[in-house]
Amino acid sequence: MEFGIVWDSLPQLLNGALITIELTTISVLIGLCLAVPLSLMRVSTNPFFRMPAYGFIFYFRGTPLLIQIFLIYYGSGQFQELLSQIGLWTFFREAHFCAILSLTLNTAAYTAEILRGSIQAVPFGEIEAARAAGMSTGLQYRRIILPKAFRLAWPAYTNEVVFLLQATSLVSIITVMDITGVVRVIAARSFAFYELFITAALFYLGLVYGVLFLFRKVEFRLTRHRLDRITIVKKAPSGSVGLK
Amino acid sequence: MLNLNGYSWLLWQGTQLTILVGLFSMVIAIVLGLIGAWGKLVKAKIPRAAADSYTTVFRGIPELVLILLVYYGVPTVIQDLAKAVGREIIIDVNPFVAGVITIGFIYGAFSTEVFRGAYLAVPNGQIEAARSVGMSPARAFRRVILPQMWRYALPGLGNVWMVLIKATALISVIQLPELMRNADIAARATHLPFTWYFTASLIYLGITIASMLIQQRAEAWAAKGVRRS
Numbered sequence: 441m442e443f444g445i446v447w448d449s450l451p452q453l454l455n456g457a458l459i460t461i462e463l464t465t466i467s468v469l470i471g472l473c474l475a476v477p478l479s480l481m482r483v484s485t486n487p488f489f490r491m492p493a494y495g496f497i498f499y500f501r502g503t504p505l506l507i508q509i510f511l512i513y514y515g516s517g518q519f520q521e522l523l524s525q526i527g528l529w530t531f532f533r534e535a536h537f538c539a540i541l542s543l544t545l546n547t548a549a550y551t552a553e554i555l556r557g558s559i560q561a562v563p564f565g566e567i568e569a570a571r572a573a574g575m576s577t578g579l580q581y582r583r584i585i586l587p588k589a590f591r592l593a594w595p596a597y598t599n600e601v602v603f604l605l606q607a608t609s610l611v612s613i614i615t616v617m618d619i620t621g622v623v624r625v626i627a628a629r630s631f632a633f634y635e636l637f638i639t640a641a642l643f644y645l646g647l648v649y650g651v652l653f654l655f656r657k658v659e660f661r662l663t664r665h666r667l668d669r670i671t672i673v674k675k676a677p678s679g680s681v682g683l684k
Numbered sequence: 685m686l687n688l689n690g691y692s693w694l695l696w697q698g699t700q701l702t703i704l705v706g707l708f709s710m711v712i713a714i715v716l717g718l719i720g721a722w723g724k725l726v727k728a729k730i731p732r733a734a735a736d737s738y739t740t741v742f743r744g745i746p747e748l749v750l751i752l753l754v755y756y757g758v759p760t761v762i763q764d765l766a767k768a769v770g771r772e773i774i775i776d777v778n779p780f781v782a783g784v785i786t787i788g789f790i791y792g793a794f795s796t797e798v799f800r801g802a803y804l805a806v807p808n809g810q811i812e813a814a815r816s817v818g819m820s821p822a823r824a825f826r827r828v829i830l831p832q833m834w835r836y837a838l839p840g841l842g843n844v845w846m847v848l849i850k851a852t853a854l855i856s857v858i859q860l861p862e863l864m865r866n867a868d869i870a871a872r873a874t875h876l877p878f879t880w881y882f883t884a885s886l887i888y889l890g891i892t893i894a895s896m897l898i899q900q901r902a903e904a905w906a907a908k909g910v911r912r913s
Binding site for chain 2: 497498505506508511514515516517518519606607613620623627633634638640644645649
């Protein structure tokens with residue numbers, strides 16, 4: 441057993457961890473920005489909006505991420521001339537760009553589907569009340585439906601972010617040097633396979649628990665109003681005598 | 685669009701292997717899921733701690749890392765151990781076995797949660813009634829609880845299956861000639877990467893659609909004793 445190799449390659453591993461965190465953060469943020477309009481299109485009653493969103497979500501949720509990455513990174517080579525003409529080839533040549541693009545599209549599809557579920561789970565009475573108060577559709581979405589939907593979606597969204605963090609390991613296959621990429625290169629050189637892969641696994645476990653910790657904190661904030669109500673209910677019997 | 689040049693046979697073989705790998709892994713996942721759910725539900729401490737750490741570890745590590753760990757790491761561990769006792773051995777792991785075991789273990793962790801939820805969803809009175817007519821715990825489980833658990837577990841297991849079949853694409857990394865790997869071979873040979881990967885992605889989509897249809901049937905079968913409202 442050679443755990444010395446792990447110690448020696450710690451700087452590279454930390455660099456890889458930074459790349460993993462960077463890929464996850466960028467894809468999650470852009471993916472969320474894409475997912476909100478996508479989910480709104482998906483719940484639209486107009487088939488002109490609904491069908492493209494449905495097709496996009498269905499394709500990206502129904503096929504493996506690895507194929508999506510290969511389609512964008514290697515598949516773009518088939519259209520090299522066209523892409524050079526419109527000046528996009530410089531982007532598609534870069535593994536890093538292709539990694540972020542495929543991860544973003546993938547997480548956008550999953551997040552849009554989560555948001556669709558929670559938008560449809562908003563109690564109709566709240567929408568009715570908003571309408572009765574004279575809100576326009578846009579205002580209803582901005583003030584009532586979307587905030588509620590985000591709160592409902594949060595636990596499922598936490599899962600999605602954790603899955604995406606783990607899925608970033610696939611970009612090592614197209615030569616991006618994230619944690620898995622670094623470990624694979626060093627392992628191929630030193631033959632210290634299990635020592636390095638176990639280290640990588642521990643890195644990922646640490647990152648996953650970091651994400652879970654952060655998202656629980658946010659969830660705690662998002663559900664503040666409910667916690668308040670619980671504490672008030674609990675306090676009421678001891679504090680007040682003449683309530684009934 | 686498709687100029688298949690004799691490589692279509694390769695894709696068909698790959699599809700068969702993908703489904704085979706998926707089914708084998710799913711069987712392992714279901715068995716491990718039932719064992720894991722049992723571990724989480726019993727009062728004894730050791731099975732519970734074992735089940736908890738199993739689901740935590742296997743859901744927290746990327747599939748790719750685990751596949752590489754099993755395929756490259758396990759033989760080296762055994763070789764190192766053999767060297768420690770003064771024996772020189774060389775072990776080759778079959779990619780099929782390594783892939784099926786790894787995917788089965790990962791999705792066993794997910795189906796553990798599915799089965800645990802399904803067990804808890806069976807009303808307690810059913811278990812009490814079964815015990816009160818004199819059934820042993822094992823028989824009550826087999827005759828009363830398990831048949832009802834399927835109804836609650838099937839939607840969750842369907843989800844696990846859909847994710848699992850897509851995860852089998854990762855086994856291509858250790859050169860198992862399944863759908864993804866064969867699409868890769870065809871893409872490199874014909875210099876038409878987009879065509880081949882896109883075709884393969886449509887086959888995965890087809891498997892997903894077929895699975896959804898089968899799942900609907902299976903859910904109807906499991907719920908046949910339930911009065912529809």
